[in-house]
Amino acid sequence: MANDKKQVEQITAMEEDFAQWYTDVVKKAELMGYSSVKGCMIFKPAGYVLWENIQKEMDRRFKETGVENVYMPMFIPESLLEKEKDHVEGFAPEVAWVTKGGLNDLQEKLCVRPTSETLFCDFYKDEIQSYRDLPKLYNQWCSVVRWEKETRPFLRSREFLWQEGHTAHATAEEAEERTIQMLNLYADFCEEVLAIPVIKGRKTEKEKFAGAEATYTIEALMHDGKALQSGTSHNFGDGFAKAFDITYTDKDNKLKHVHQTSWGVTTRLIGAMIMVHGDNRGLVIPPMIAQTQVMIVPIMQKKEGVLDKAYELKDMLKGFRVKVDDSDKSPGWKFSEQEMRGIPLRIEMGPRDIEAGKGIIVRRDNGEKIEVAFEDMESKVSELLETIQKDMLERARKHRDENTFIATNYEEFKDAVENKPGFIKAMWCGDQACEDKIKEDTTATARCMPFEQEKIADTCVCCGKKADKMVYWGKAY
Amino acid sequence: MANDKKQVEQITAMEEDFAQWYTDVVKKAELMGYSSVKGCMIFKPAGYVLWENIQKEMDRRFKETGVENVYMPMFIPESLLEKEKDHVEGFAPEVAWVTKGGLNDLQEKLCVRPTSETLFCDFYKDEIQSYRDLPKLYNQWCSVVRWEKETRPFLRSREFLWQEGHTAHATAEEAEERTIQMLNLYADFCEEVLAIPVIKGRKTEKEKFAGAEATYTIEALMHDGKALQSGTSHNFGDGFAKAFDITYTDKDNKLKHVHQTSWGVTTRLIGAMIMVHGDNRGLVIPPMIAQTQVMIVPIMQKKEGVLDKAYELKDMLKGFRVKVDDSDKSPGWKFSEQEMRGIPLRIEMGPRDIEAGKGIIVRRDNGEKIEVAFEDMESKVSELLETIQKDMLERARKHRDENTFIATNYEEFKDAVENKPGFIKAMWCGDQACEDKIKEDTTATARCMPFEQEKIADTCVCCGKKADKMVYWGKAY
Numbered sequence: 045m046a047n048d049k050k051q052v053e054q055i056t057a058m059e060e061d062f063a064q065w066y067t068d069v070v071k072k073a074e075l076m077g078y079s080s081v082k083g084c085m086i087f088k089p090a091g092y093v094l095w096e097n098i099q100k101e102m103d104r105r106f107k108e109t110g111v112e113n114v115y116m117p118m119f120i121p122e123s124l125l126e127k128e129k130d131h132v133e134g135f136a137p138e139v140a141w142v143t144k145g146g147l148n149d150l151q152e153k154l155c156v157r158p159t160s161e162t163l164f165c166d167f168y169k170d171e172i173q174s175y176r177d178l179p180k181l182y183n184q185w186c187s188v189v190r191w192e193k194e195t196r197p198f199l200r201s202r203e204f205l206w207q208e209g210h211t212a213h214a215t216a217e218e219a220e221e222r223t224i225q226m227l228n229l230y231a232d233f234c235e236e237v238l239a240i241p242v243i244k245g246r247k248t249e250k251e252k253f254a255g256a257e258a259t260y261t262i263e264a265l266m267h268d269g270k271a272l273q274s275g276t277s278h279n280f281g282d283g284f285a286k287a288f289d290i291t292y293t294d295k296d297n298k299l300k301h302v303h304q305t306s307w308g309v310t311t312r313l314i315g316a317m318i319m320v321h322g323d324n325r326g327l328v329i330p331p332m333i334a335q336t337q338v339m340i341v342p343i344m345q346k347k348e349g350v351l352d353k354a355y356e357l358k359d360m361l362k363g364f365r366v367k368v369d370d371s372d373k374s375p376g377w378k379f380s381e382q383e384m385r386g387i388p389l390r391i392e393m394g395p396r397d398i399e400a401g402k403g404i405i406v407r408r409d410n411g412e413k414i415e416v417a418f419e420d421m422e423s424k425v426s427e428l429l430e431t432i433q434k435d436m437l438e439r440a441r442k443h444r445d446e447n448t449f450i451a452t453n454y455e456e457f458k459d460a461v462e463n464k465p466g467f468i469k470a471m472w473c474g475d476q477a478c479e480d481k482i483k484e485d486t487t488a489t490a491r492c493m494p495f496e497q498e499k500i501a502d503t504c505v506c507c508g509k510k511a512d513k514m515v516y517w518g519k520a521y
Numbered sequence: 522m523a524n525d526k527k528q529v530e531q532i533t534a535m536e537e538d539f540a541q542w543y544t545d546v547v548k549k550a551e552l553m554g555y556s557s558v559k560g561c562m563i564f565k566p567a568g569y570v571l572w573e574n575i576q577k578e579m580d581r582r583f584k585e586t587g588v589e590n591v592y593m594p595m596f597i598p599e600s601l602l603e604k605e606k607d608h609v610e611g612f613a614p615e616v617a618w619v620t621k622g623g624l625n626d627l628q629e630k631l632c633v634r635p636t637s638e639t640l641f642c643d644f645y646k647d648e649i650q651s652y653r654d655l656p657k658l659y660n661q662w663c664s665v666v667r668w669e670k671e672t673r674p675f676l677r678s679r680e681f682l683w684q685e686g687h688t689a690h691a692t693a694e695e696a697e698e699r700t701i702q703m704l705n706l707y708a709d710f711c712e713e714v715l716a717i718p719v720i721k722g723r724k725t726e727k728e729k730f731a732g733a734e735a736t737y738t739i740e741a742l743m744h745d746g747k748a749l750q751s752g753t754s755h756n757f758g759d760g761f762a763k764a765f766d767i768t769y770t771d772k773d774n775k776l777k778h779v780h781q782t783s784w785g786v787t788t789r790l791i792g793a794m795i796m797v798h799g800d801n802r803g804l805v806i807p808p809m810i811a812q813t814q815v816m817i818v819p820i821m822q823k824k825e826g827v828l829d830k831a832y833e834l835k836d837m838l839k840g841f842r843v844k845v846d847d848s849d850k851s852p853g854w855k856f857s858e859q860e861m862r863g864i865p866l867r868i869e870m871g872p873r874d875i876e877a878g879k880g881i882i883v884r885r886d887n888g889e890k891i892e893v894a895f896e897d898m899e900s901k902v903s904e905l906l907e908t909i910q911k912d913m914l915e916r917a918r919k920h921r922d923e924n925t926f927i928a929t930n931y932e933e934f935k936d937a938v939e940n941k942p943g944f945i946k947a948m949w950c951g952d953q954a955c956e957d958k959i960k961e962d963t964t965a966t967a968r969c970m971p972f973e974q975e976k977i978a979d980t981c982v983c984c985g986k987k988a989d990k991m992v993y994w995g996k997a998y
Contacts, residue, residue, distance in 0.1 A: 080598060186664075
């Protein structure tokens, strides 16, 4: 059968070749496809619905904090992009340029937005007059373009989907508060919804966003021990406001510059979810984000009453997202499809089970099989989905902690990077020369200076000078 | 007060200058702003939330018919756009071209999608092998770009938001069925949600979509008597399938071409809603789509107990979307703001009302004032929102019907176009020469050949030859 063939081929084991495992899973679970536009991907239904589910829950959380959605143009005139010096330097080398509209050359070329700080600033300049107009708490869901050379599904592509929040405040304190508030929102979302534990911290000067005063980040550890930056929140201070002349009249009747922030997460979150939870059978999707939470697989479905009972069970479970796989594939195929797609629970039920008034629930995350009487199904499914969500987070946290190492000198550091894939906690003097040397020697980068600092040693792991900053280091996607 | 100033200026009366009235309403109700990118608009929160509400309800209806969402790249390589002859001729003159990526010139230029038929075809070519892979019922929510010269908020801009559905089917019958199904879905949505009555029909050859076999449309009549094409659904037959070589192996083991459709609505729907329901006080938003359905305006709110009672009433009405305007503006300002924003119901309540245990509900659509005891508020609000939704549709239908005229000869036709803004029903021989002449002489175009045909006369309103097609004509946006 044509559909089954796709499943026959095994996916590469992750221990053998993690990158190939990842590519195989994305393909076999039908999350994404390649387009004939180099570096741009196609979100297939099973991939896009994960983004829709992320959007729905995150958007709800945004709105609870007073954020409103808007939509800005996808084009930025060259002169606008150039207004903030650091910003244009950071982005100009990787933008796509529109030079023709219709049959004519454009007078001024337009870039396809790589991010929209400059558009929001241009808008705020006119929109904000008085302290009464503050704060502005705007967000947009859209796609952005960055002309990357190497691309990988969900992790890096020339066009990707994201949200970008842009706020303007009366004071520096308010801006800092919002920056941290959104970082916390992202961290809570990752842990509560995606079951991904994250390290919250601040980026070094070298790694911060082009034009920001400070960049905060959440960093997650993938199954292969590489780090993935999973969301960032930037405090711009009044740098953009000065470049764009965004001022307001305060209560004291004085003209002041606003203070701004921006924050974003992208479809990378889906990549993180795959690489944190997936296994050699395919995806493992956290129940909260799964399109289908329970797949009912009837056994010997042609026997009278089996399919009827399956549909009846589906009705009983109507509080959850449930499907019956009533296709003409064999149960074995159905099992491996459900496993490949990462559906949290499977319920197997054949004629003998039905006679005995029970079905067998199988957990995707750990393979556990549980016999459950039909009348207890609803409460058991509810309990199991909650348990799985918690267990997945704990398992990921355990993996992260077991793969977080301490280095007090450069030998230990280099040994860790080479032999122990994971996070490395080590002290840093604050000098960018050490950061550069570490990257040069080991390819590891400073992931963040965590909010929860520990005093591991007195001296910089690289140069041996006095150091008071503990940094998470690692190879990163 | 800075915020109040914006409201002080009156909007232009629609009888005086409808275009200016429209621009004023869009600005004063803060739906959209102009960006520094020529021809591109900014959706402000009050404008974007209308699109979000449209999306949410329409997406639900799509999914009920089996449609799944995907996301395709925003770029189309020139060679891909050129594969279907009629299609490229229709769109090439109005697309934006990306010619540089990063610091390099591109080998092949990419257009920013004006519509995505070619991308979906390119995708389906590989995705569809067997009859088991059919139908494909995909949709995407995104923005598209067309390099228009004249632009107007919501109605025509260089970038606009829309959805585009693209389906592939085994047979011509199935494709035709889906084309009509989606047209009906759009028509039902317009009537039930936006309270806009529409004429369903087929476009003439001259007006159909570039590359389609048949284009179906819903046409609405605006308050000024101009028509607005509000949604279209296209049957492509197997034209694109042949150009892109999209084939499948059927049950009889023969290789066949698929049959395709596409269908879309845009943010024009918001423009339609403004121009069908708005009045000289501003927007009138149908309750089903309104972000805020009820605005509670406390009178003498500094008097003890007034604001408390207002919040209490808000809690009582928690089944609806309710806000309390507790700003320090005067009640008069609050009334005109609520009216400008088109919020369906206002509840006024001052100390004396509270003492008497009642408030005054004011309907936005007709100004009617109703005294209601607090204990009856919930049921009365529920009843009124339903009534308003129905009344708005009926009022719009009455306006449409009263401004639909019949012309049996060319004199009547020309007189109607000149003196009676509205739809004109007239017979047409089917010859494009007549269509061209009518447009040349009067600027009116064939809006559609309605499904509900009437025999108005035996001869073409233009050339006098035998005619059996009744057409809706009109000036259009």
